[in-house]
Amino acid sequence: MNPDSTHHVLGRQVAYPDRYSPDILVRVDRAGNRMAHHIDEVHLPFTGLDLWNAYEVSALTDAGAPVNFIMRLLYPCESRYIVESKSLKLYLNAFNMSRCGATTAEVAGFLSSTVAHDLSALLETRVEVVVETPREAGRHTVTSPGCACEPPVEWEYWGVGELSSAPLASYKEDVDLLHDNCVGGGVMTGMTDLLRSRCKITSQPDWGDLYLYMRGDRLPSVDALLRYIVSFRDENHFHEEVVEMIYKALYSHFSPEELLVMAFYTRRGGIDINPVRANRKELIDRFCPHIVHFERIAVKSPRQ
Numbered sequence: 001m002n003p004d005s006t007h008h009v010l011g012r013q014v015a016y017p018d019r020y021s022p023d024i025l026v027r028v029d030r031a032g033n034r035m036a037h038h039i040d041e042v043h044l045p046f047t048g049l050d051l052w053n054a055y056e057v058s059a060l061t062d063a064g065a066p067v068n069f070i071m072r073l074l075y076p077c078e079s080r081y082i083v084e085s086k087s088l089k090l091y092l093n094a095f096n097m098s099r100c101g102a103t104t105a106e107v108a109g110f111l112s113s114t115v116a117h118d119l120s121a122l123l124e125t126r127v128e129v130v131v132e133t134p135r136e137a138g139r140h141t142v143t144s145p146g147c148a149c150e151p152p153v154e155w156e157y158w159g160v161g162e163l164s165s166a167p168l169a170s171y172k173e174d175v176d177l178l179h180d181n182c183v184g185g186g187v188m189t190g191m192t193d194l195l196r197s198r199c200k201i202t203s204q205p206d207w208g209d210l211y212l213y214m215r216g217d218r219l220p221s222v223d224a225l226l227r228y229i230v231s232f233r234d235e236n237h238f239h240e241e242v243v244e245m246i247y248k249a250l251y252s253h254f255s256p257e258e259l260l261v262m263a264f265y266t267r268r269g270g271i272d273i274n275p276v277r278a279n280r281k282e283l284i285d286r287f288c289p290h291i292v293h294f295e296r297i298a299v300k301s302p303r304q
């Protein structure tokens with residue numbers, strides 16, 4: 001199979017491979033959406049990473065015994081490509097009937113090295129991989145965003161109660177909702193579960209919890225921010241694109257000194273995707289224990 005995105009497996013009926021099949025992996029170029037939203041690929045206005053959790057990874061020992069794992073994948077937003085989620089699911093499922101080692105540890109090591117090699121080659125960047133049994137993963141979870149900070153970050157919840165009584169009518173991304181809605185300077189630190197968009201290929205709904213930290217002389221009102229986030233409700237984009245579009249709109253409109261946007265998406269096909277973007281790496285170190293302590297699985301949000 002051609003690895004590039006003109007050969008999507010999303011939205012198509014594809015036979016599940018029953019043996020190791022790296023050729024089924026498909027990559028998607030980030031450049032198209034970035035160009036459409038005036039994000040300079042040469043001088044990105046952010047740094048960041050994409051964290052993927054795969055909860056349904058399984059293979060066989062040499063004796064034919066099944067062993068199950070949770071796998072975490074991490075790669076930088078500076079990479080040219082992302083991996084298409086369904087192709088990753090098919091690729092991982094192809095290990096289900098493969099004999100990969102004499103012991104559970106050997107199988108985990110084989111999966112970790114093989115997946116890291118294949119995805120790094122596909123995406124032309126370094127992909128980090130951690131493979132653990134569910135029991136191992138449950139022994140050393142890390143806390144939710146910001147809880148490891150000193151002092152811990154209090155994320156204000158922004159829900160429908162923070163919306164004004166004016167009716168909502170925009171369900172395609174509408175940056176005009178941010179115009180003339182500045183409430184002065186300071187810091188805003190909050191999260192909302194109102195984010196919903198559609199898959200770029202299949203149009204199936206994608207649900208996410210969005211976290212935002214912003215410090216500067218000009219900040220949006222919470223009402224305007226939420227209306228802008230709700231305007232993604234009928235947009236067709238990949239998860240990473242949504243986070244970058246929200247980041248770009250806020251960065252361009254308000255020129256904050258510090259900005260971090262991250263999303264924790266619900267899983268589909270046993271995989272969830274969690275992009276984070278920030279204008280300073282220090283913000284990721286501060287707010288993102290799930291990235292800093294990548295070797296440990298993060299505490300899940302209620303919807304994950």
